[in-house]
Amino acid sequence: MPLLLTDEQKLLARTASEVISKQSPVSRLRALRNDKDELGYSPQLWKYMAELGWTAIPFSEADGGLGMGMAEVVLVTEALGRGLAPEPYIACVMMGAQALSLGGSTQQRTTWLPSIIDGSKMLALAYQEPGARYDLCKVDTRARRDGDGFVLEGDKHHVLGGFGADALVVSARTGDSTSQNGGISLFLIPTDRAGVELGRQWRMDTNNAAIVGLRGVRASATDVVGKLDAGAQLLRNVVDRATVALCGEMLGGMNEALDRTLAYLQERTQFGAIIGTFQALKHRAARLYIQAELSRSAVMAAARALDADAPDAANLVCLAKARCSDAYVLIGQESVQLHGGIGMTDEHEIGFFLKRARASEMTFGDAAFHRDRFATLSGF
Amino acid sequence: MPLLLTDEQKLLARTASEVISKQSPVSRLRALRNDKDELGYSPQLWKYMAELGWTAIPFSEADGGLGMGMAEVVLVTEALGRGLAPEPYIACVMMGAQALSLGGSTQQRTTWLPSIIDGSKMLALAYQEPGARYDLCKVDTRARRDGDGFVLEGDKHHVLGGFGADALVVSARTGDSTSQNGGISLFLIPTDRAGVELGRQWRMDTNNAAIVGLRGVRASATDVVGKLDAGAQLLRNVVDRATVALCGEMLGGMNEALDRTLAYLQERTQFGAIIGTFQALKHRAARLYIQAELSRSAVMAAARALDADAPDAANLVCLAKARCSDAYVLIGQESVQLHGGIGMTDEHEIGFFLKRARASEMTFGDAAFHRDRFATLSGF
Amino acid sequence: MSNIEVFRSEARAWLEQNAPEEIRGKAGDPSWHYSGGRKASFHHPAQERWFAMMRERGWTAPDWPVEYGGGGLGAQEAAALKQELARLKLPPPLEGMGLSMIGPTLLQVGSPEQCREHLPKITSGQIRWCQGYSEPSAGSDLASLQTSARQVEDRFIINGQKIWTSGAHLADWIFMLTRTDSTAPKHLGITFVLLDLDQPGVEVRQIQMISGASPFCETFFRDAVADPANVIGGVNRGWTVAKVLLTHERSGSGPGNRPGTSSISRALAAARDKLGEQDGRVRDPIVRDKLAQLAMDQQCLQLTMQRSVDSRKAGEKPGPETSIFKLCRSEVSQHHDELMMTINGPEALGWEGDGFSEQELTQTRAYLRGRGGTIAAGTSEINLNIIAKRVLGLPD
């Protein structure tokens, strides 16, 4: 799996980049934020993305998708990241719908995936619980057996794209946890079902995130996604893929922040000189560039490893997320610093990248978490 | 305890600095190394130091000393560190003899301390064992009871100033270790006693260090230093004081390396400019200076806290050693880097500081060790 | 008992008898602080009583001359009073840039008339001041400022824009740097002038920061008018005055001097709460190591500051180590906030509303606001330049 773009991939990357630079200037994100838009994204632009086929990329042709892989997904998310586009591509396509794609029954797939692909319905994945940090298996939400079905009770937060979604894929404890990954199941729950409570969560990145309360929500056996009690592995697979998609977005964001900072260094004058001539700043800029390049290699490799189902795919997911987390936060912070006072104002756009950097860092595990996981996967 | 030098202390510091800059250029260390001098220091200079009263500083007036404290000791060791003087001031005065000063019987003190103070005899502390790293209580050397006395069996290494010493204070296990610090005793063993084997250990700093083998060495009850089975606390006290003395030496070394590097930055020309005009190098030099200043504050505070027997004295020992370890290694490495190719040659003296920095770092615990101990002492 | 001890015990007795119960222990609580000015009001009768009784003794400005409404205390007495206030954790009766910056500057370089005109209005809390130094294109390079002051007959006409005029929306007057000679070398054409903000030619806009609302403003001048009597230090000689004022900002109670070395207690509590503990230790060993590093960084800096204070007390000149304080303080503070982000994890992502505790939200805003610590009042880059040049003697 060479670390190269095919001609088709180059075309996709170019298209995505053009669409985003035209349709998603950072001013759009600002406007949505200032309006306290509860959806937090543009349904029109989402429809357009669907028309462009982006929402179809990671789904099999049997499910109506394009049958492409993570290598293509990260090209789209990189473009999204450059424009800080708030559309829930990762949340809906790579999390909620991906759970169905990888583990759903034929009925679940045929019911939902075509409407995801055409942009008419939204799915989200409700897995994160208060206090669980980055541990997918720390699930206190219970699905108690009740006749042939289940009753769900619990709380989820940071449900990306969850506010306004049509349905949620929810993790819940169905068995005991004698085995580490055991006893967790995923359920597909429409948000209009009785007992589902949705609240908007306002985060520093202003992206759509929901707090979900499950108050005696009934689910039938056909609502289970994948095998009962074996949802943890499916969840892990979904989150690993979403993690790499997020890394693509982070790559776009860090490169955009870096480009803007470089432009500022070439334009700002102090003490009668362009500040980009100051060697200390040059060296720091070069260090930031190095981190962005290393990040790119890691993301490309992780995407290809997942596509090839390579034995070290999980290691590469850790590699990519750890690197992108450190690099994006570093570049975000240094970008603000190098912009000086103006970079601290909300009026300037560079601060939006720092906020997104932190939001991305804290999603799916920070760098320390992934170093720990990498070490464990590597057997030390 | 203000962080200030009294007029007497200033005078001591100035004298020490003048003596060392005249008597101990780095070329002296080089010559001792090139000659593979087994003693590794100058007995003449040691005698002179004794005449100046340096060896008397930390001993009580009752023991024939000057009754001064750590605040004075660090002024002397700072001067020693500036000249990389290899005399075993810390090894003999602050380790071997300090064990007697703090815990020895009247007989031990009157027998030994006057000859230490007048420079005629040398003592060393043999506590470190292979594989024990920085743990004072990991003692495999055994002192088996035999009638009224003991028989010692075991191995010590990194015995600073041990080669050619007249006697060693040796840690050995006398009881079981049910309590963490329990069961360790210190013994005063003349090196000419049967069964004591001494070998020279050649380290990167070329300072005098010995490998000691104890092969059925007999000791009497009067050879015990301090209370039987309670030697761990005494050892801890001795090593804490020696640690701060070493920090003084490190402070001298890092400041000398920094001064030499600053001088080089002002003298070396590249691309038609003095390299000290390059902003990236200026900023790095300023960062090094900051670390040296922070180190100085920590060392001054730790010395005064020990002298005042302050409740947070141990925390400050950790603070000083962690900071000096990181700062000296950083300054050592950066000094070589900023000197460029010439700094990599043995002919240039700057490399001697890097080697000493590493040797100091690995003595009495590195920065990570002391952060861990600091956290434990601070209750977290 | 020495004179100073007599003063101390009298001050202590007076404070213990008179300081309103309601304000005791409120020293750290911003809502009990008072900055005066035309737009100000007291938030509590006790605050007003406290201000009035202190003002009456001249203790809004204890070491200023009595004739300007000060207390006329010597440096040692003023220090003793400060300690006694701290003992009861009493908030200062009055604060602001009048007391901390322009007042001391006028006392040092202003004319007697200027002192008589402005200082009593400061000590009496009538006028609140703000600072007009920075401009959008004159950040670290302050002397490149472009706001112009043209002398027309008996007044100066001011045009231009100032930025980071903290509290301008609450202030009455501004002390500012203007360019009066655009042909002179840049440090030589600057004039230091005082100006009433309450006039048609002045517009103040608050600046939204990445952390949300802020005290910072942009202030625009369109044919604003200043009285030549309010030029300090002479026309085209403002740079000298500016430097005098900056020493007060840096040494004193100016905004650059807030304690940046909060202890690790909050971080430690958060770590125990979020990451758990085991045998009394923070369970996550990586975070524990970082906590120790942070505590050590803080302590090293505090000891270095103490070293400076001790040597000043002993009558020595402050050593070169003082040059590192601002830089280190802001960086240690940033490291603290970064570690808090790591510890809070996903809970660090809150902006407002449900799903986050008040403490989490406050901490996240503090993290963002703290990024400015290495920019405002002298960037770290400028500080490193200064250390390299003035302390280490490296050439330009």
Place this chain on the structure above:
Amino acid sequence: MSNIEVFRSEARAWLEQNAPEEIRGKAGDPSWHYSGGRKASFHHPAQERWFAMMRERGWTAPDWPVEYGGGGLGAQEAAALKQELARLKLPPPLEGMGLSMIGPTLLQVGSPEQCREHLPKITSGQIRWCQGYSEPSAGSDLASLQTSARQVEDRFIINGQKIWTSGAHLADWIFMLTRTDSTAPKHLGITFVLLDLDQPGVEVRQIQMISGASPFCETFFRDAVADPANVIGGVNRGWTVAKVLLTHERSGSGPGNRPGTSSISRALAAARDKLGEQDGRVRDPIVRDKLAQLAMDQQCLQLTMQRSVDSRKAGEKPGPETSIFKLCRSEVSQHHDELMMTINGPEALGWEGDGFSEQELTQTRAYLRGRGGTIAAGTSEINLNIIAKRVLGLPD
């Protein structure tokens, strides 16, 4: 089967049949490597057999023209041969700066006469070369070199001093930069000249490094003599030749290109040994975290190099990412050695003799030697300058 596959299978068969048993698997063992020259001898008969049989096929320089003793292979064939050699872990029959640096440079910019004179002596292992670029006062600023070459009648008289002339004590000839016009702008007065070291005017001294003995030398020239026929690229036009040669040093098998990204396996083994393990994990969590960081840094760099190789294979021009390799490789390697120092702890302090294992002593020397990784062949500072200028487009 394509031509290249035919070639590969023939080469493989020939190697499997003919390569001496004794040298198989010895690719990484320096004692089996051979650099030729007048002072060289073979350490083992199998080494001599191997050299002779490869030389006979022209495979000491597989892709050089046959007329100069090369193999005349195309790039693809040469690559296939390299892979087949690697398959059996065979050491190269001959190596050195003749093959890697001056040879390719002569092929590119030398005259036919110069090629005929020098290249066969390289391929046949007769002459070993060394490099004379740096001078004590011309480090990063190479073009400020001062070693002079004065044309007197039919020869050049050389005076000056070169440093870092690796292997000069073992070499026969030196390729060097000299100043032939001290009045011209510094890049324009430089001449690239070849010189026999075996003459009275040349003195070679080995340099002791902080890590001990080294291949580096200082080489002194006192009225040393060079033949004008050995000026490459013309008098005063040596800078162009120097740049051509540097591309070979940087891209090829030159000393700047050694793998700096050793895996963490040694560090991991040392950590398990010195610090213990628990449930398969390295017991010290701080060191474990650093090991993971190191492994990740290595892998990120390896992947970035692979990305570059892949795009070159696909016919694309190497991207700007190539500019970071040397810098990153040397730093990652230093981080590895620093971590080894931490892991070895007190046992990292050994220089020689008792009390330290061979592995510990080797590692400590490697740490010291590795400090030069960020200095030699382009300092990190110069690399950062280059990235800032050429890749990021920041102005001078």
